[in-house]
Amino acid sequence: MGMLNLVLTNISRKPPTRLYPFEIREPFKEFKGRIVFNPENCILCGLCQKKCPPDAITVTKADKTWELNVFRCIMCTECVNGCPKDCISISNERAKTGAKEFIKVAVPIVDKPKAPKAETPKAASSK
Amino acid sequence: MLDNTIETTEIKSSGELLKTVEGLKSDGYRYSTMICLKANEGHDLIYIFEKDNKLKNLRYFVKPGEKPKSVSGIYLCALLIENEYQDLFGLTFEGLAIDYKGHLYLTPNSPKAPLA
Amino acid sequence: MTTVIPFGPQHPVLPEPVSLKLEIDNDVVVGVLPSLGYVHRGLEKFIDTKDYNQTTYICERICGICSALHGITYTRAVEKLFDVEIPERAQYIRVIVGELNRVHSHLLWLGLFADGFGFESLFYECWKYREAVLDVLERITGNRVIHSISRVGGVSRDLTKEQIDMTLKMLDAVESQVKDIEKVFVNNYTVKQRLVGLATMSKQLAYEAGTAGPTLRGSGNAVDVRETADWDIYKDLGFKPVVEKDGDCYARTKVRITELYESIKLIRNAISKLPNGEVAIPIKGFPTGEAIMRTEQPRGEVVYYVKGNGTKNLERLKIRTPTFANIPSLLLMLPGVKLADVPIVVLTIDPCISCTER
Amino acid sequence: MNTNDILLAVLVLIGAPIIGCIASGIDRKITARLQGRVGPPLLQPYYDVKKLLSKDNMVVNPSQNFYVVVYLVFIVLSLLMLVFKQDFLMIIFVYTVASLALIVGGMSTGSPYARVGSSREIMAILSYEPVLILYALAIYLLTGTFKLTAVLDASSPMLMYTPLIFIAMIVVLNIKLKKSPFDYSTSHHGHQELVKGMTTEYGGPGFATIEIAHFYEYVFLTGLIFLFWASNPIIGVLLGIIAYLLIIVIDNITARVYWQWMLKLSWSVLLIISIVNIAFLYVSGVQLA
Amino acid sequence: MSLAKSPWIIHVNVNSCNGCDIEVVACLTPLYDAERFGVLNIGTPKQADIMVVTGSVNYKNVNVLKNLYNQIPDPKVVLAVGACASTGGIFHNCYNVIGGVDQVIPVDAYVPGCCPRPEAILDGVVAALSILEEKKKGNIKGKEVKLKGSEVPSNA
Amino acid sequence: MMENTVMLLIIVPILFSLLFVALPKSLYKYLAWAFFIIGVALSVNLVLDGTGVVQIGEPNFAMFENIVLVLEVLVILFILAVSAKYKNWPTLGLGIISAALFAYTFTNVPGAEGASFNIDQFSQIMILIVNIVGTAIILFATGYMDEYEEHRHLHRQKTFYFTMSFFLAAMNGLVMADTLGWLFLFWELTTLCSFVLISYNMDEEGINNGFRALALNLVGGIALSIGIILLATKYEISTLSGIGTYAGTDAAAMAAVALPVALLCIGGFAKSAQMPFQSWLLGAMVAPTPVSALLHSSTMVNAGVFLVVKLVPAFAGSSLGTAIAVYGSFTFVMCSALALSQRNAKRVLAYSTIANLGLIIASAGIGTPLAVAAAIMLILFHAISKALLFLCTGEIEHTIGSRDIEDMSGLINKAPLLTTLAALGMVSMLLPPFGVLLTKWVSMEAASSNPVVIVFLILGSALTTVYYAKWLGTILSSSMDKNAVPHKKPETYFPLSFLGLAIVATSIFVFSIYSYFIKPQVEILLKTAPVISGQAGQFTSEIGAFAYAAIFVVLALAVLIYLATKNMFTPRTTSYYMCGENNLEKDRLMFRNGLCSYEKSSVSNIYLQNTFGESKLTTLGYAISIILIVIALAGGVGL
Numbered sequence A: 001m002g003m004l005n006l007v008l009t010n011i012s013r014k015p016p017t018r019l020y021p022f023e024i025r026e027p028f029k030e031f032k033g034r035i036v037f038n039p040e041n042c043i044l045c046g047l048c049q050k051k052c053p054p055d056a057i058t059v060t061k062a063d064k065t066w067e068l069n070v071f072r073c074i075m076c077t078e079c080v081n082g083c084p085k086d087c088i089s090i091s092n093e094r095a096k097t098g099a100k101e102f103i104k105v106a107v108p109i110v111d112k113p114k115a116p117k118a119e120t121p122k123a124a125s126s127k
Numbered sequence B: 001m002l003d004n005t006i007e008t009t010e011i012k013s014s015g016e017l018l019k020t021v022e023g024l025k026s027d028g029y030r031y032s033t034m035i036c037l038k039a040n041e042g043h044d045l046i047y048i049f050e051k052d053n054k055l056k057n058l059r060y061f062v063k064p065g066e067k068p069k070s071v072s073g074i075y076l077c078a079l080l081i082e083n084e085y086q087d088l089f090g091l092t093f094e095g096l097a098i099d100y101k102g103h104l105y106l107t108p109n110s111p112k113a114p115l116a
Numbered sequence C: 001m002t003t004v005i006p007f008g009p010q011h012p013v014l015p016e017p018v019s020l021k022l023e024i025d026n027d028v029v030v031g032v033l034p035s036l037g038y039v040h041r042g043l044e045k046f047i048d049t050k051d052y053n054q055t056t057y058i059c060e061r062i063c064g065i066c067s068a069l070h071g072i073t074y075t076r077a078v079e080k081l082f083d084v085e086i087p088e089r090a091q092y093i094r095v096i097v098g099e100l101n102r103v104h105s106h107l108l109w110l111g112l113f114a115d116g117f118g119f120e121s122l123f124y125e126c127w128k129y130r131e132a133v134l135d136v137l138e139r140i141t142g143n144r145v146i147h148s149i150s151r152v153g154g155v156s157r158d159l160t161k162e163q164i165d166m167t168l169k170m171l172d173a174v175e176s177q178v179k180d181i182e183k184v185f186v187n188n189y190t191v192k193q194r195l196v197g198l199a200t201m202s203k204q205l206a207y208e209a210g211t212a213g214p215t216l217r218g219s220g221n222a223v224d225v226r227e228t229a230d231w232d233i234y235k236d237l238g239f240k241p242v243v244e245k246d247g248d249c250y251a252r253t254k255v256r257i258t259e260l261y262e263s264i265k266l267i268r269n270a271i272s273k274l275p276n277g278e279v280a281i282p283i284k285g286f287p288t289g290e291a292i293m294r295t296e297q298p299r300g301e302v303v304y305y306v307k308g309n310g311t312k313n314l315e316r317l318k319i320r321t322p323t324f325a326n327i328p329s330l331l332l333m334l335p336g337v338k339l340a341d342v343p344i345v346v347l348t349i350d351p352c353i354s355c356t357e358r
Numbered sequence D: 001m002n003t004n005d006i007l008l009a010v011l012v013l014i015g016a017p018i019i020g021c022i023a024s025g026i027d028r029k030i031t032a033r034l035q036g037r038v039g040p041p042l043l044q045p046y047y048d049v050k051k052l053l054s055k056d057n058m059v060v061n062p063s064q065n066f067y068v069v070v071y072l073v074f075i076v077l078s079l080l081m082l083v084f085k086q087d088f089l090m091i092i093f094v095y096t097v098a099s100l101a102l103i104v105g106g107m108s109t110g111s112p113y114a115r116v117g118s119s120r121e122i123m124a125i126l127s128y129e130p131v132l133i134l135y136a137l138a139i140y141l142l143t144g145t146f147k148l149t150a151v152l153d154a155s156s157p158m159l160m161y162t163p164l165i166f167i168a169m170i171v172v173l174n175i176k177l178k179k180s181p182f183d184y185s186t187s188h189h190g191h192q193e194l195v196k197g198m199t200t201e202y203g204g205p206g207f208a209t210i211e212i213a214h215f216y217e218y219v220f221l222t223g224l225i226f227l228f229w230a231s232n233p234i235i236g237v238l239l240g241i242i243a244y245l246l247i248i249v250i251d252n253i254t255a256r257v258y259w260q261w262m263l264k265l266s267w268s269v270l271l272i273i274s275i276v277n278i279a280f281l282y283v284s285g286v287q288l289a
Numbered sequence E: 001m002s003l004a005k006s007p008w009i010i011h012v013n014v015n016s017c018n019g020c021d022i023e024v025v026a027c028l029t030p031l032y033d034a035e036r037f038g039v040l041n042i043g044t045p046k047q048a049d050i051m052v053v054t055g056s057v058n059y060k061n062v063n064v065l066k067n068l069y070n071q072i073p074d075p076k077v078v079l080a081v082g083a084c085a086s087t088g089g090i091f092h093n094c095y096n097v098i099g100g101v102d103q104v105i106p107v108d109a110y111v112p113g114c115c116p117r118p119e120a121i122l123d124g125v126v127a128a129l130s131i132l133e134e135k136k137k138g139n140i141k142g143k144e145v146k147l148k149g150s151e152v153p154s155n156a
Numbered sequence F: 001m002m003e004n005t006v007m008l009l010i011i012v013p014i015l016f017s018l019l020f021v022a023l024p025k026s027l028y029k030y031l032a033w034a035f036f037i038i039g040v041a042l043s044v045n046l047v048l049d050g051t052g053v054v055q056i057g058e059p060n061f062a063m064f065e066n067i068v069l070v071l072e073v074l075v076i077l078f079i080l081a082v083s084a085k086y087k088n089w090p091t092l093g094l095g096i097i098s099a100a101l102f103a104y105t106f107t108n109v110p111g112a113e114g115a116s117f118n119i120d121q122f123s124q125i126m127i128l129i130v131n132i133v134g135t136a137i138i139l140f141a142t143g144y145m146d147e148y149e150e151h152r153h154l155h156r157q158k159t160f161y162f163t164m165s166f167f168l169a170a171m172n173g174l175v176m177a178d179t180l181g182w183l184f185l186f187w188e189l190t191t192l193c194s195f196v197l198i199s200y201n202m203d204e205e206g207i208n209n210g211f212r213a214l215a216l217n218l219v220g221g222i223a224l225s226i227g228i229i230l231l232a233t234k235y236e237i238s239t240l241s242g243i244g245t246y247a248g249t250d251a252a253a254m255a256a257v258a259l260p261v262a263l264l265c266i267g268g269f270a271k272s273a274q275m276p277f278q279s280w281l282l283g284a285m286v287a288p289t290p291v292s293a294l295l296h297s298s299t300m301v302n303a304g305v306f307l308v309v310k311l312v313p314a315f316a317g318s319s320l321g322t323a324i325a326v327y328g329s330f331t332f333v334m335c336s337a338l339a340l341s342q343r344n345a346k347r348v349l350a351y352s353t354i355a356n357l358g359l360i361i362a363s364a365g366i367g368t369p370l371a372v373a374a375a376i377m378l379i380l381f382h383a384i385s386k387a388l389l390f391l392c393t394g395e396i397e398h399t400i401g402s403r404d405i406e407d408m409s410g411l412i413n414k415a416p417l418l419t420t421l422a423a424l425g426m427v428s429m430l431l432p433p434f435g436v437l438l439t440k441w442v443s444m445e446a447a448s449s450n451p452v453v454i455v456f457l458i459l460g461s462a463l464t465t466v467y468y469a470k471w472l473g474t475i476l477s478s479s480m481d482k483n484a485v486p487h488k489k490p491e492t493y494f495p496l497s498f499l500g501l502a503i504v505a506t507s508i509f510v511f512s513i514y515s516y517f518i519k520p521q522v523e524i525l526l527k528t529a530p531v532i533s534g535q536a537g538q539f540t541s542e543i544g545a546f547a548y549a550a551i552f553v554v555l556a557l558a559v560l561i562y563l564a565t566k567n568m569f570t571p572r573t574t575s576y577y578m579c580g581e582n583n584l585e586k587d588r589l590m591f592r593n594g595l596c597s598y599e600k601s602s603v604s605n606i607y608l609q610n611t612f613g614e615s616k617l618t619t620l621g622y623a624i625s626i627i628l629i630v631i632a633l634a635g636g637v638g639l
């Protein structure tokens, strides 16, 4: 009885279950967790918006804002590779579960060379 | 056309089509799929058959308004793709084994013939 | 009066929304009418708004289970349009990821299948082993399920030494675990009660019904596109199609189990032969012409037809997915089986409705 | 009915569901461990019932909950009759009322899945009911009466003379607990072709009633096993526990089978071995001391 | 408290690519074992507390979603898993896609990702639990979602 | 005065049968009510008169004897005439044999000096059944037959009521007569009534089935008359009670009369449609439902088992008894199995009737006091429940236009009262605390000493549970479409409710019934009484106890709990789980199929035709039952 062996082995060992959320395994460094935007060098060229397959990024030149709909992003990294200024990077931390989140960042364009004042990523409730 | 075109055999009439398909079946070909393209107001249908991992393609031009004959009577498995093109391209195949009447994927409120 | 019951779209035994109208007489199915469209999104139209590069990500999301192979097939089709040869190392990485994908997919299927005949603990075993494969895939590609590894011109990430070691270690473990569950699938009395002789398709019938993949090979047809000249690497790796001749659910199960070993062997060979060099080349311009590309996915052969017209968008993209080819065979297999067997028979083609309907 | 009896009755009424609840918690825990998981907390069945009671009472047929109440009270009655050493044949008939109430309850919802589940469960009656009555007959042949007094007061275990019926009863237990391989009419998780089978349309308080009745049923069924070694209560209880463990393990090493297969099994194997056992008792004329 | 200890889920796959689905199923398997929280994948809406929806809404499944939602007894919580269910994801402007699940039924919590990791889904379930408790306390009933003849939600 | 009551019981029904012929159709309703009331009064009166033997001596005897002779001649002539007219040669042949036997009896068998009616408790029970249940059925018929005839374009109601009433007279005579010759006449008269009523539709099917019933009953009648001749010539026994007295003297005497007793029993088997005679009863289902209820379940077929039970003293404890017990229990299990594959409600009931009669025969065969008590009680309870079930089936058929069990799903929504009554009837057939199960329990306990019989009984009772459960579940399942409107006429609903109440009442007062009727009767038959006592709502035998009161209490408790908690958890009605594809605006059982159109879902039960189908089992049943009968006969001649 193959199955008998398997189940008896199972019961005789500690279950392999990860007790998430009480025990959290370090995410792999390769894991594509979430998009991180660094507004410092952004030139609002809109390339990332154009490359993004699900249209998760909105670059508004007029308001000087860069906006990411976290709940639409599919972690394809097209924007990361496509940004001429390397403003976008990827982190191995997961995006948070809960209400819909839009990351809207005001971009300090060249004429304000130093100390960019980024709005903290804020959670907006669903549209 | 360009150099990387796929090889196809042109079929002129629906009668010829059915006959050729029957011939292919008796030669031991499998029905793989059919591709539908918009072309010159009408539609190009590319029937793909396979035997020993080699493909054989038939190209048949559907004139605007023409109702192509279904090959689902010869290869039952053709019925899905033909129904699909009824949905997506608004074609009408005659003699379908199961006719979903344009409701294979779409319901009465979805966009009509979206690929047409 | 016969029994008429709806089976799906939301049905716990079929995690996917397919709906079958079943007509049952005396506990035996006499009529079946599938209802599709619950996952129809309209992806073949998407090429109008997305360029050929972005389309890769859409193709990967045709189905989350063998997404890597969708991406690979699509990119290879487009590369054929450009008529470019991509670096060998990229080809090998594609094969490795693709085969890993098959391993996880087959394990997943074995689990769901076990669940389909009410064998929960076996389901859990299969999925437990599958996690190790997913861990490796995650480390290689950055994602557990939708990998986004293949891009037009090569692959997006290289394989590191560390990742290779991890893969080899995982393969050893998984191979021995597969041997354990193989014993159950092949020898367990109750499992055999359920599977042997169920929904048999003769060699001829399976061939003519246009079935694909394990469904086809379970009936004794040695058809596997990995064998064709389209993709030479498989030949170098010593690939052999897996065939069983009985044509019943039991045979199809055995095909998939044996394919697990075959895939493990292929990955090992690929790793040992992995050439050095670039993993991607830049692609310039816009695609023109027509091309057909076929790949053996876990569920069978997928056919991509792409047509370019010299713009950044393709003119036509048509995907014939394996489940699309296998669904008509359900019409042949279901009549005559018991109601209790319906989920088993449906699962035995390893249905993937999201790829059927796109 | 003296005070002692009333006390005992109250004890059973309160104690049985507690034992049943814990037993089912242990069951889930062991099942999880056999499957290599941690599993739910021990009191999970209790939480489940409490939650179900606090949910909306959604019904398809306003009278569907009546049948589950009948199911519950008749399970309780059969348990009480067992405790009070009543006529065993009678107990089985009362138990049949309970089983039928659940089946009819499933049918009464009218939903296709529930009805298919119920009609399969009806077929299950065909396979376990004869065994149960043959068990009663064995008791009669051994003690000269269908009343359980004799069995419970005997000094030697019944198992000695009824080993084959014991085996058959283990399978019956398996069928009644709706564990794999016999979980075709309703399964504990909804992963089957019939969704939740008979109980598909029950939710909230109605389903809670079914769960509570299951707790009693657990105890009742263990009681049936207990009778095999009633002369020594400790061994009797142990026997019950072993039977449970066995069933849990079987649950985890088998696939679900068809009711047709089960019918064949029960009429060709279970019935025959039970009858052989009965024939032995009849011919040898042994009496339980 | 009882609600939070025994969340039974019904998994509804509407327009999903299976990526999210297999991760939802993976939550139940030994490595993640959602049953630790009392989670059961119960199958029938009549016994469910949490509706886990994967995939976006299309014209054919919009009724399915509404029907199932209406059949879950109160208190109930809807958890949208994945980019598709949350916003329509990559498919949000396909011709046959109406949009995220919240276009059709009220959604209480969203899980991001394509596909989300099982851990993220577990987070979602835990978030759903507290919402469930709140709803019970406040006696908040889910509104009956009307099936319109047209099957198209007004805000689509 | 008992004598008068006895006479009235025979004359009044005849009177009524003539009234039905004389008066117009519009008055039938009132006539039936009157008949019902008089029937109740007469039968109760008989019970109050007590038991005893009514001797018909000279000078009345000569007159009666002549009437009897004339009637017998008429019966035989009728059979010959009708079978010749319809060219039914087998029946004609059997008729000729009967005639020959009659002639032989007339010439060679010494005539008796008098005749007697023996009113014992058993007869009282039968009289109660015949005159209360029977007239209730006739009352039901007045509300039923118009519609029945309308659908079939028939105008034969006069024949119908005449025969039904006349049948009651014959049946009354049959259960009271002690003289074998008279008993035989009444016996043949009931056969004739049955023939007329089965052929009632006058279509080919009806006539064929009528002839089948006639022929098979003639076979039984022939066995009966041979038995009577043997008894009279060899042992000079001419009364039913005489057999018991003779056989009761010692074992040798018992063995001596075994052959004629076995022949009488075969006559009884044929009348009770036991295997291999069962086909006539199934054929009889073409008759209007009241006929099935009256003749073919609650009264006439009981005549057979009545006779067998009366003969108990002649075989109790002998090998003939054992053979009869095995035979009866075999019919029980076989017909229960056959009922499993039936979806025609009337056929299910027919098989169930045969099976239960088999159970009665088995109990009689076992022959212990307990078993005989069970047999008599079962006759009573079964008659009431079956009459109710048949009448309900008839009414259901008029409500939904079908007698297919599968078509009855959702009946509870269409006709709640009717469904409740039908459900009560079914529940009373198989679940405690109702009488039928009580008697089944008694017979099982009694049979536990005979392993073959008990195994048959066990299997049969499981099968019974299954086929009733299917039907019960089907009628109680909700479907929510309310197309059919139940016909609510007092003539139909009164008898139904009356029978329903009777089931409950008899079950509650089972112990009084037992001590008043059954116990003395068993004492008469076996000279010992079963050790049964009833205290604290229990029915206690020497080997077990049936706590029926507790179950009634618990049942009431269930209703109370349900009603009490109903308001605690306000129910909210929702739609069926259809995997999400409901359409609420249309039927609630509709779902959307692949073609984007809506379709109704339906579920049919499992019938197992392949295992338990008639074609599979009937031959086997014939073979085994014939073997068993041969064994019984062989035992009878002492081989």
Ligand code: SF4
Residues within 6 Å of the ligand: A035, A051, A052, A053, A054, A055, A056, A057, A068, A072, A073, A074, A075, A076, A077, A078, A079, A080
């Ligand atoms: S990772 Fe992909 S989906 Fe996400 S923002 Fe960047 S381009 Fe868009």
Ligand code: SF4
Residues within 6 Å of the ligand: A041, A042, A043, A044, A045, A046, A047, A048, A049, A059, A082, A083, A084, A085, A086, A087, A088
């Ligand atoms: S993030 Fe990069 S690509 Fe996007 S707008 Fe800024 S500079 Fe351009």
Ligand code: SF4
Residues within 6 Å of the ligand: C014, C015, C016, C065, C112, C350, C351, C352, C353, E018, E021, E022
């Ligand atoms: S792809 Fe497989 S796992 Fe996913 S829903 Fe379909 S059958 Fe289930």
Ligand code: SF4
Residues within 6 Å of the ligand: C062, C063, C064, C065, C066, C067, C070, C297, C298, C299, C300, C302, C321, C322, C323, C351, C352, C353, C354, C355, C356
């Ligand atoms: S069947 Fe199709 S969509 Fe599904 S996993 Fe395979 S290739 Fe992907």
Ligand code: SF4
Residues within 6 Å of the ligand: A074, C061, C064, C146, E015, E016, E017, E018, E019, E020, E021, E054, E055, E081, E082, E083, E084, E085, E089, E090, E113, E114, E115, E116
């Ligand atoms: S979110 Fe991503 S993984 Fe999930 S269903 Fe949508 S496309 Fe698939």
Ligand code: SF4
Residues within 6 Å of the ligand: F149, F150, F151, F152, F153, F154
């Ligand atoms: S025969 Fe015709 S007219 Fe006469 S009652 Fe019947 S249906 Fe009416």
Ligand code: SF4
Residues within 6 Å of the ligand: F147, F148, F151, F397, F398, F399, F400, F401, F402, F403
């Ligand atoms: S079945 Fe129909 S036609 Fe026949 S009598 Fe009944 S209601 Fe009339």
Ligand code: SF4
Residues within 6 Å of the ligand: B107, B108, F595, F596, F597, F598
């Ligand atoms: S067939 Fe089409 S249009 Fe007609 S009701 Fe059905 S879905 Fe609507």
